[in-house]
Amino acid sequence: MREIESFTDLLPCSTEVVQVLGELRDVPHVWPEEDASVACAVPRRQAEFATTRECARRALERLGYLPRAIPVGAHREPGWPPGAVGSLTHGAGLCAAAVALKSACRSVGIDVEYNKALPADTLEFVAGAAERSALALLGASEPLIAWDRLLFSAKEAIFKAWFPITGTWLDFTECTVRIDAPRGRFRGVLHPEGDTHWEFGIMSIEGRWGLMGSRLLTAVVVPHDEAHRR
Numbered sequence: 077m078r079e080i081e082s083f084t085d086l087l088p089c090s091t092e093v094v095q096v097l098g099e100l101r102d103v104p105h106v107w108p109e110e111d112a113s114v115a116c117a118v119p120r121r122q123a124e125f126a127t128t129r130e131c132a133r134r135a136l137e138r139l140g141y142l143p144r145a146i147p148v149g150a151h152r153e154p155g156w157p158p159g160a161v162g163s164l165t166h167g168a169g170l171c172a173a174a175v176a177l178k179s180a181c182r183s184v185g186i187d188v189e190y191n192k193a194l195p196a197d198t199l200e201f202v203a204g205a206a207e208r209s210a211l212a213l214l215g216a217s218e219p220l221i222a223w224d225r226l227l228f229s230a231k232e233a234i235f236k237a238w239f240p241i242t243g244t245w246l247d248f249t250e251c252t253v254r255i256d257a258p259r260g261r262f263r264g265v266l267h268p269e270g271d272t273h274w275e276f277g278i279m280s281i282e283g284r285w286g287l288m289g290s291r292l293l294t295a296v297v298v299p300h301d302e303a304h305r306r
């Protein structure tokens with residue numbers, strides 16, 4: 077089992093991670109440029125949004141950026157300052173931000189989920205037949221991990237790294253993920269409609285996963301040399 081303490085354990089040292097675990101107290105203010113997207117949201121959503129963005133500001137400060145708003149893009153993507161890439165996640169009692177300089181990598185994606193099986197009937201939308209067979213084998217060998225949830229999380233992390241590069245949607249069926257259980261890794265092979273992956277030189281996205289208490293954490297990095305990998 078891959079027990080970890082933080083997203084830091086899943087990402088290269090060029091990536092700065094700030095995370096807040098547990099009940100959200102002393103919730104920071106949302107910046108005016110960010111406010112519109114959560115002004116009407118329920119209090120929990122507002123608290124997670126504000127906390128996660130504060131995590132991002134603190135992580136960016138470690139890269140040398142002054143505190144700044146992180147606006148919400150037209151497709152919900154976070155607006156990173158020039159020269160930075162990053163990713164946000166909140167849920168399962170965890171708010172986290174991972175950022176890096178654009179010179180270090182093309183993109184980052186992180187996701188957190190409870191280590192709990194997906195609701196019935198969800199898996200067929202998330203995984204193809206080959207992926208479902210692999211999940212069944214993994215479940216037989218290591219029943220304490222909700223492998224279907226891990227696959228889902230890996231695909232969400234992949235999407236969060238994919239979108240900022242391509243600006244295009246990626247359906248769950250347009251990426252086939254293979255989980256390497258012993259090494260705590262996974263690899264998503266991309267096959268989007270329209271073959272956008274060729275245009276952007278991203279054939280696959282690799283990542284790492286771990287179990288942090290009752291949570292599954294996934295993280296991916298798209299390196300600059302991805303165009304050369306097949």
Ligand SMILES: CC(C)(COP(=O)(O)OP(=O)(O)OC[C@H]1O[C@@H](n2cnc3c(N)ncnc32)[C@H](O)[C@@H]1OP(=O)(O)O)[C@@H](O)C(=O)NCCC(=O)NCCS
Nearest residue numbers: 151152153154164165166231232235236239246247248251
């Ligand atoms: C975008 C998505 C991945 C976000 O996941 P989520 O379950 O809402 O939960 P998380 O808390 O982990 O992530 C939320 C954060 O993702 C980030 N995010 C949302 N849309 C994004 C996008 N288009 N690009 C990059 N990051 C995005 C945001 O920062 C968001 O936080 P915020 O709304 O507070 O700013 C999910 O809602 C979704 O649309 N999934 C379908 C696409 C997909 O995953 N395809 C799989 C391809 S293999």
